[in-house]
Amino acid sequence: xxxxxxxxxxxxxxxxxxxxxxxxxxxxxxxxxxxxxxxxxxxxxxxxxxxxxxxxxxxxxxxxxxxxxxxxxxxxxxxxxxxxxxxxxxxxxxxxxxxxxxxxxxxxxxxxxxxxxxxxxxxxxxxxxxxxxxxxxxxxxxxxxxxxxxxxxxxxxxxxxxxxxxxxxxxxxxxxxxxxxxxxxxxxxxxxxxxxxxxxxxxxxxxxxxxxxxxxxxxxxxxxxxxxx
Amino acid sequence: xxxxxxxxxxxxxxxxxxxxxxxxxxxxxxxxxxxxxxxxxxxxxxxxxxxxxxxxxxxxxxxxxxxxxxxxxxxxxxxxxxxxxxxxxxxxxxxxxxxxxxxxxxxxxxxxxxxxxxxxxxxxxxxxxxxxxxxxxxxxxxxxxxxxxxxxxxxxxxxxxxxxxxxxxxxxxxxxxxxxxxxxxxxxxxxxxxxxxxxxxxxxxxxxxxxxxxxxxxxxxxxxxxxxxxxxxxxxxxxxxxxxxxxxxxxxxxxx
Numbered sequence: 001x002x003x004x005x006x007x008x009x010x011x012x013x014x015x016x017x018x019x020x021x022x023x024x025x026x027x028x029x030x031x032x033x034x035x036x037x038x039x040x041x042x043x044x045x046x047x048x049x050x051x052x053x054x055x056x057x058x059x060x061x062x063x064x065x066x067x068x069x070x071x072x073x074x075x076x077x078x079x080x081x082x083x084x085x086x087x088x089x090x091x092x093x094x095x096x097x098x099x100x101x102x103x104x105x106x107x108x109x110x111x112x113x114x115x116x117x118x119x120x121x122x123x124x125x126x127x128x129x130x131x132x133x134x135x136x137x138x139x140x141x142x143x144x145x146x147x148x149x150x151x152x153x154x155x156x157x158x159x160x161x162x163x164x165x166x167x168x169x170x171x172x173x174x175x176x177x178x179x180x181x182x183x184x185x186x187x188x189x190x191x192x193x194x195x196x197x198x199x200x201x202x203x204x205x206x207x208x209x210x211x212x213x214x215x216x217x218x219x220x221x222x223x224x225x226x227x228x229x
Numbered sequence: 230x231x232x233x234x235x236x237x238x239x240x241x242x243x244x245x246x247x248x249x250x251x252x253x254x255x256x257x258x259x260x261x262x263x264x265x266x267x268x269x270x271x272x273x274x275x276x277x278x279x280x281x282x283x284x285x286x287x288x289x290x291x292x293x294x295x296x297x298x299x300x301x302x303x304x305x306x307x308x309x310x311x312x313x314x315x316x317x318x319x320x321x322x323x324x325x326x327x328x329x330x331x332x333x334x335x336x337x338x339x340x341x342x343x344x345x346x347x348x349x350x351x352x353x354x355x356x357x358x359x360x361x362x363x364x365x366x367x368x369x370x371x372x373x374x375x376x377x378x379x380x381x382x383x384x385x386x387x388x389x390x391x392x393x394x395x396x397x398x399x400x401x402x403x404x405x406x407x408x409x410x411x412x413x414x415x416x417x418x419x420x421x422x423x424x425x426x427x428x429x430x431x432x433x434x435x436x437x438x439x440x441x442x443x444x445x446x447x448x449x450x451x452x453x454x455x456x457x458x459x460x461x462x463x464x465x466x467x468x469x470x471x472x473x474x475x476x477x478x479x480x481x482x483x484x485x
Contacts, residue, residue, distance in 0.1 A: 059391075060434035062398035064409055065426055072416070073423030169293035173402060180296055187303065194304035201292040201300060208291040 002199050007186035011196075014182030015203055021096060021178060022165045025104035029160060032108025037115035051112065058109035063170055066106060071098040071174045099171035099178075107164045114156030119145065121152040151222040158215035162208055169204070179203060234421040235428050242425075245411030246432050252407065253394045255329050260336035260393075267337060268344035269370070282341070289338035295399050297335060302327040302403045328400040336393045343389060347382035348374055380451050387444035391437055398433075408432060 004011070039051030058066075075091035082089050122145060130140035172181035179200050187196035270282040289297065305312060305321040312318040320326045351374050359373045401410030412429040416422050 057430075057434065060437040061430040062395040062409065062433055064398040064401070065412070065430050065433065068409075068413070068416075069423055069426045069430070073426055076420070076422045166291075166293040169295045170399075172295070180293070180299070183296075184299070192307055194300065194307040197296055197300040197304050201288075201296045204293055204296060205288065205291045 002195050004186070004195070004199060005190045005192070007190065007196070010182040010186045011179065011199060011203065014177060014179035017177055018165070018168050018179040021100045021103070021171060021176065022168050024100040025107065025168065026161055026164055028100065028104025029107035029111045029164065030157070032105060033111025033115045036108060036112030037119055040112065040116050041119055055109045055112055058106050063102070063106055063167055064173065067099065067102045067170055067174060070102045071095065095171065095174045095176040098174060099168070099176050103164060103167055103171070106167070107160050110160050110163070111157060114153050114160060115149065117156065118149045118152035122148050154215070154219050154222050158211065158218070162211050165207055165211070166204060231421050231424055234419050235424050238415050238425060238428065241411050241415065242408060242429055242432060245406060245408040246436065248405065249394070249397050249407040250436065252329060252332065252397050252400060256332035256336055256393060257390055259329075260333045260340055263333065263337040264340035264344060265375070267341040268348060271341055271345045272348050286338045286342055289335050290342065294331070294335055294396050295402065298328065298331045298399055298403060301331045324400070324403045324405050328403060328405055332393060332397065335396070336389065339389050340386065343382050343385045344378060346385070347378035350381050351377045383444065383448050383451065387441060390444070391440055394437060394440060395433065
């Protein structure tokens with residue numbers, strides 16, 4: 001097995017930060033995804049344009065650039081604006097906050113496409129039936145659409161989660177002590193770069209495997225009411 | 230907003246974009262060449278062939294690219310003496326070589342998985358017909374399965390190329406001066422943080438949609454025989470829609 005020279009705890013600390021940042025980002029991505037899908041399927045032209053711009057821009061710009069913009073760009077932008085109002089402030093963005101917001105925002109664009117497909121997969125007749133029995137639009141959304149959307153969206157969202165958790169490695173660039181950053185520090189301390197990066201990669205692999213198994217169970221659970229040949 | 234600094238830096242950013250495109254092109258071409266034998270091994274029935282390939286694909290798809298880059302660029306330093314003995318150290322100490330190597334290995338894994346899905350999606354009737362004509366296994370792959378699989382894989386593959394293009398921004402972390410690397414240097418010198426990064430983002434955006442446009446044209450050309458002839462109903466274009474990686478590609482049915 002890999003000899004971590006007593007630095008194993010750093011990797012363990014890092015995993016916790018990685019998972020926490022990943023879960024927060026996923027929550028934000030789900031929220032952005034629902035909002036984005038609502039915008040894409042909306043009758044309002046403004047909402048559609050906004051949602052389309054969102055997914056287009058996110059798809060065309062590397063994650064690293066977006067992280068750098070949020071982490072280094074936002075404080076300078078806000079400072080610049082406040083300066084023009086005659087106020088001098090020094091702003092510091094918390095790397096955890098910047099990291100999870102950027103990653104969540106990016107994967108929200110991917111979740112948007114997943115949710116959009118899922119909403120379209122639901123039989124239109126069900127909504128018509130719900131409206132016919134007198135449900136309001138909001139009630140039909142809550143009682144008919146939302147419970148079923150998860151079933152169609154689950155495989156796609158599982159994919160988004162597995163790509164997202166790998167993307168959190170990028171936050172190491174802004175010095176958040178997550179798994180890769182801690183592996184980096186440990187690797188430099190004991191001059192065993194291969195050992196530590198390899199150990200980190202195996203941990204990411206383990207997270208992927210556990211996620212895949214959990215996703216399979218969740219899919220079985222979500223499909224429990226469906227008859228199949 | 231400081232526009233002057235943006236206009237001044239555009240030539241430098243573009244020179245970085247050239248390196249970005251160069252690294253992408255190299256990795257895409259070499260990765261595609263590797264991915265074909267890998268995909269063929271992956272669909273093989275022989276465990277000695279598919280099992281190692283399965284492990285390789287699983288590892289490269291299951292770990293972050295940044296970790297892979299660090300593993301190859303910094304990690305190779307741990308085995309410096311061994312590499313020197315083999316005469317390989319002069320390659321592994323170059324960030325350019327390590328970047329292209331990592332991106333190639335990474336994209337070959339993803340592409341092989343896309344190709345596997347496409348090979349599985351080739352209609353069995355075509356394979357059967359080819360066998361009935363007396364084609365050998367090699368000829369069957371060369372003439373029937375691979376050409377069909379390539380066309381089925383194209384939408385998913387265009388996504389992969391776009392992802393790889395954007396992923397090349399990570400090579401700036403191992404000191405290469407690609408578009409992101411140049412942007413970071415200009416930012417460090419000028420403090421025009423968001424102006425420069427947004428300018429870089431716009432360049433990425435333009436190239437990304439350029440790549441997608443080229444792929445759409447190629448797809449259009451390759452699916453000519455599946456489209457309805459001019460003058461007939463144009464409401465139902467065939468061969469549209471991206472296929473998620475790893476899933477069998479849907480088969481477009483020709484309407485004549």
